[in-house]
Amino acid sequence: MKEARGIQYQDRREAPIGVFDSGVGGLTVVREILRQLPAEGITYFGDTARVPYGSKSRETIVRYSRQIIRFLMTRGVKAIVVACNTVSAYALEELRPEVEVPIIGVVKPGAKMAASVTRNGKIGVIGTEGTIGSGIYTSFLRELRPDIQVLGKACPLFVPLAEEGWLEGEVPMLVAKSYLTKLRHSGIDTLILGCTHYPLLRPAIAEVMGPEVTLVNPAYETAVSLRSLLQEQRLDKQGAEEGKAPLCEFFVSDAAEWFNRFAGRILPTGIANTRQIPIEEY
Numbered sequence: 001m002k003e004a005r006g007i008q009y010q011d012r013r014e015a016p017i018g019v020f021d022s023g024v025g026g027l028t029v030v031r032e033i034l035r036q037l038p039a040e041g042i043t044y045f046g047d048t049a050r051v052p053y054g055s056k057s058r059e060t061i062v063r064y065s066r067q068i069i070r071f072l073m074t075r076g077v078k079a080i081v082v083a084c085n086t087v088s089a090y091a092l093e094e095l096r097p098e099v100e101v102p103i104i105g106v107v108k109p110g111a112k113m114a115a116s117v118t119r120n121g122k123i124g125v126i127g128t129e130g131t132i133g134s135g136i137y138t139s140f141l142r143e144l145r146p147d148i149q150v151l152g153k154a155c156p157l158f159v160p161l162a163e164e165g166w167l168e169g170e171v172p173m174l175v176a177k178s179y180l181t182k183l184r185h186s187g188i189d190t191l192i193l194g195c196t197h198y199p200l201l202r203p204a205i206a207e208v209m210g211p212e213v214t215l216v217n218p219a220y221e222t223a224v225s226l227r228s229l230l231q232e233q234r235l236d237k238q239g240a241e242e243g244k245a246p247l248c249e250f251f252v253s254d255a256a257e258w259f260n261r262f263a264g265r266i267l268p269t270g271i272a273n274t275r276q277i278p279i280e281e282y
């Protein structure tokens with residue numbers, strides 16, 4: 001196992017934020033962080049060799065996440081955003097005591113936002129088998145509002161579609177219809193996109209759910225929580241240098257070229273610097 005030692009920043013505020021997911025899905029969270037916190041640098045890891053996480057066991061997810069966190073720590077990150085609902089559901093609380101920097105997930109912020117958006121108290125959640133099976137959204141939502149009714153639905157095929165970049169057209173529509181038609185007629189007024197890959201399929205999901213259902217992307221509220229956390233801990237970067245974009249680095253466990261191309265479709269600026277790393281060695 002590699003030593004969790006590597007880059008060290010003299011001024012902690014200058015260090016990047018570590019963000020990770022099983023693959024490209026976490027880029028939907030990076031997009032939101034860059035929008036809300038434009039001065040911050042990002043070190044992203046996408047576990048493209050081992051995606052999907054959604055159908056794997058808790059033990060495996062904890063093991064993978066531990067390796068990724070060790071890797072991110074070697075890059076000197078000042079905070080970590082778990083941009084994956086499955087990891088947030090299965091591994092976050094177990095790993096939190098082991099991590100020396102502040103770490104947040106996407107589930108709590110997503111639940112908070114949905115609870116404030118719903119008018120009739122009926123909320124749908126879509127996510128991986130792992131996230132839906134864990135019942136984590138229901139627990140957080142009921143803590144916020146005990147009367148809330150939650151309907152969960154696992155939509156595992158959305159992840160390979162997103163990883164393939166097959167985001168529009170007949171096939172995503174068919175898959176969306178078959179997963180979501182029942183939910184559409186269930187009386188929910190809010191639907192949480194409880195997997196970071198799903199905002200990539202938003203057009204198909206929105207079309208099936210219709211205009212009466214508000215889609216909640218937890219990425220927005222996650223970036224809001226991240227900002228408060230950085231400010232509280234005095235870790236927020238003090239303004240970007242004029243004309244100098246913050247450093248964003250991307251790492252994957254496989255297929256770096258494909259990731260570069262795909263990221264260009266999601267992020268405001270294209271990327272060309274993705275590097276492949278042997279994550280099993282961490």
Ligand code: DGL
Nearest residue numbers: 052053054085086195196
């Ligand atoms: N994007 C991840 C999530 O938010 C995981 C998807 C997967 O790998 O199955 O849950």
